[in-house]
Amino acid sequence: MDRPRLLTPAGNGRVRPAGLTRRSLLGLGAAAAAGLAVPGCSRGRSDEPAPAGPATLATGNQGGVYNVFGGGLAKLVSEVTGMEMTTLVTNGSVDNLQRVAAMKADLGFTTSDTALNAYEGTGLFSSGGLKFTALARTYDNYVHVVVPTASDVTELKDLEGLTVNVGPLNSGTKVVADLILSTARLRNVKTTNLSLTDAVEQLRQKADAQGRGPGIDALIWSGGLPTSPIAALQKTVGFRLVDISIVAEEISLKRFGGYIVSSIPPSVYGLASSVPTLAVPNYLIARPNLSDSWAWWTVNTMFRRQNDLMTSHQEASSLDPR
Known part of the structure; x- marks a missing residue:
């Protein structure tokens, strides 16, 4: 797969949005940039008790990768913990953030640009920012x-x-x-x-x-x-697939939110050649008061059972604990 290419804004005097750091600009995303804590996961404990009750994972459109990847993850976490994690079919990132912040879902997936808007209360979230926790970066x-x-x-x-x-x-x-x-x-x-x-x-x-x-x-x-x-x-x-390279570069240069100039390889869909496009990092997020047990076991399972997760969707191969 072609390596994503980062374009950083030139010194044009623009003011970087509050809460955005160079770390997020390098594609590590809005949620990490906001300095959100990861409950339990930072301890690296192997004796974390099993969760005390079930959990829900907000995924995405039926047939989309959020939905397929999330279904595979929920199955593995349920198997490992002995406690059921169920998935919700949703409209995607904005819907997931709203559900998680309103505690109508325990965990969910979101893109970094949408997470940044939700954290800072901009764009679709101009009526007020949302509270959520970033657990891990997943794939792009x-x-x-x-x-x-x-x-x-x-x-x-x-x-x-x-x-x-x-x-x-x-x-x-x-x-x-x-x-x-x-x-x-x-x-x-x-x-x-x-x-x-x-x-x-x-x-x-x-x-x-x-x-x-x-x-x-x-x-x-x-x-x-x-x-x-x-x-x-x-x-x-x-x-x-339509080449959007010119627009992708303009967005990467002028917008914050983790945007990356990349391309879709021909082998993915049987195309004649690779197609330049825009990539956006994804994050696994959680409600702020999610138990340490659910946070630890979900992230631990996602990385330790990566090979098993790849049988659900090959994007699991993109997971990198670094």
């Missing part, structure tokens, strides 16, 4: 701008006048999709907020109808590699 999300193979779209500006799915409301995908469209200065794009599986189906249906009738012309998705519902399109109408 990659932005996919997906069009059918037969589409005339070859660059972002070609999306003008078309219908594009930007992810469900309260999702990390929508956060980064809106940022990409605004940075590309696209003003005449009709957007929809479908789930991943519904978006893939509508893209397929319109492509089957040769672009006529209802449906969408493209979809934007932020997720791990590969994302199965997207990969399945190669067996039907086929798809291409």
Whole structure:
């Protein structure tokens, strides 16, 4: 896999947002930058007692990597502790942060850019910041701008006048999709907020109808590699990924939140060549008063049972305890 490339802002006099450190700028993410403590996990204890009750893990869209990876993790943690961890299908990062902060979920996944907004009370969280705890960095999300193979779209500006799915409301995908469209200065794009599986189906249906009738012309998705519902399109109408390198570099240079310039290798989806894109680190988060036992056993299991977790999704190979 191509190595992510960090671009740091030039000395243009911009003021760095409060709470953001060089550590987060290097891709370690918003939650770590905020200096959030990891209960129990820092002790490295091998005698941590099993949790006293069940826990819930907020994941993401059905079929997305958050959902698949989270399902595998919950199964392993339940097996190791003897106490059940169940998963919740959600809209993604924003939804997960809100659930965790409201104690409607014990743990969840989020992207670093959305976590930074939630911590500082900006963007979708301008009504007030949220309280949550960062437990670990997991893997990176990659932005996919997906069009059918037969589409005339070859660059972002070609999306003008078309219908594009930007992810469900309260999702990390929508956060980064809106940022990409605004940075590309696209003003005449009709957007929809479908789930991943519904978006893939509508893209397929319109492509089957040769672009006529209802449906969408493209979809934007932020997720791990590969994302199965997207990969399945190669067996039907086929798809291409749009190069967003210019916008990715502009975002990396001008925005904080852990954004990384990277690319999606051709082998992931059977593409002709690698496609430049934007990557965003992911974090496992928890409600602030999560018990030491649940925090310790979840993180410990995620890293110690990494090989077993890889059977659920290959993104587990990206885990690095360093």
